[in-house]
Amino acid sequence: MPFGVGVFYCMEVIGVQTINWYPGHMTKAKRSLEEDLKLIDVVVEIVDARAPLACRNPDFESLFKNKIRVMLLNKSDLSSPKANKEWIAYFSKQGISAMEYVSIGANARKNAISFIEKAGEPVLKKYRDKGVSKTLRAMVVGIPNVGKSTFINKLAGVARAKTGDKPGVTRGKQWVRISQYLELMDTPGLLWGKLDDQELAKHIAFIGSIRDDVMNVEEIAGLLLIDLDKICREDLIKRYAKLAEVEDRESIEPMLEGVCRSRGFILSGGVYDTERAARILLDEFRAGRIVKTALELPPSEEPDA
Ligand SMILES: Nc1nc2c(ncn2[C@@H]2O[C@H](COP(=O)(O)OP(=O)(O)OP(=O)(O)O)[C@@H](O)[C@H]2O)c(=O)[nH]1
Ligand SMILES: [Mg+2]
Numbered sequence: 001m002p003f004g005v006g007v008f009y010c011m012e013v014i015g016v017q018t019i020n021w022y023p024g025h026m027t028k029a030k031r032s033l034e035e036d037l038k039l040i041d042v043v044v045e046i047v048d049a050r051a052p053l054a055c056r057n058p059d060f061e062s063l064f065k066n067k068i069r070v071m072l073l074n075k076s077d078l079s080s081p082k083a084n085k086e087w088i089a090y091f092s093k094q095g096i097s098a099m100e101y102v103s104i105g106a107n108a109r110k111n112a113i114s115f116i117e118k119a120g121e122p123v124l125k126k127y128r129d130k131g132v133s134k135t136l137r138a139m140v141v142g143i144p145n146v147g148k149s150t151f152i153n154k155l156a157g158v159a160r161a162k163t164g165d166k167p168g169v170t171r172g173k174q175w176v177r178i179s180q181y182l183e184l185m186d187t188p189g190l191l192w193g194k195l196d197d198q199e200l201a202k203h204i205a206f207i208g209s210i211r212d213d214v215m216n217v218e219e220i221a222g223l224l225l226i227d228l229d230k231i232c233r234e235d236l237i238k239r240y241a242k243l244a245e246v247e248d249r250e251s252i253e254p255m256l257e258g259v260c261r262s263r264g265f266i267l268s269g270g271v272y273d274t275e276r277a278a279r280i281l282l283d284e285f286r287a288g289r290i291v292k293t294a295l296e297l298p299p300s301e302e303p304d305a
Contacts, residue, residue, distance in 0.1 A: 019210065047071060050079045072098070112154070145167040146189065148186060189209065221282050222253070228293075236290060241262050
């Protein structure tokens, strides 16, 4: 596993890796974001609809505490409509205005623009009262690979920001004008110093927000298989039939071997090509080809005392 000294780390602890990724460009990006806050009227936090809790960067709480904030559940096409609705209701109960969205395809850009403009209305009104037409400035933030740049391009109607199906594509801020009265700032995806909750960190890895080359991909894919087996066993078996025959469904190796047998990933001498199986599985999950599902559901409410 390649280790960039002082840039990122990923430790192996008793056979199970600690998932973490905090490269230097994120430290720099966080600093630049702090400096730019004075220019910003609204913060648009983008999360992946499959793992909204895992995507929430705890640093954002203090960073944006004096800002108007809204949330966009992007990639909602890769989750289930039921889970999307539950998440919107959950965040709304917490006083967070959230909207589900698909930044690729034909989703209406008008809805997203009015969502941001509505959030910024108190600022706009203040200026209107003084007889000034103000341009609303919104900063688009989130962890890597959730679709920040794609969202901005969608709203702009042209590909202004660089996008890609891997984390860490955007390296610096970029302003994009959406209309006469709306500008969006694209920012690099930000994680935080230590991913304390490793259950949520797993989800961040599953959705492709951590670079695969700083992780043990076979282990990550195996953990994903074990989770999907619990969430949607039928869909999983439809895609990888031989998983139906696996007896030990709680262990990484037999599950990965089940994928190898399903796809014929067997090298000479009968050796399973588990690395190939791991990469294919992660690719197929991330593209929504196995199942459209949430990895997390809103925490259930505390019963009344
Ligand atoms: N299915 C689906 N894919 C999406 C959606 N939005 C973005 N993507 C894809 O997700 C990948 C990441 O998109 P980016 O816009 O580069 O993500 P980002 O948040 O800017 O990533 P960083 O710049 O690395 O932080 C790309 O392959 C997009 O095509 C969506 O709503 N649905
Ligand atoms: Mg980007």
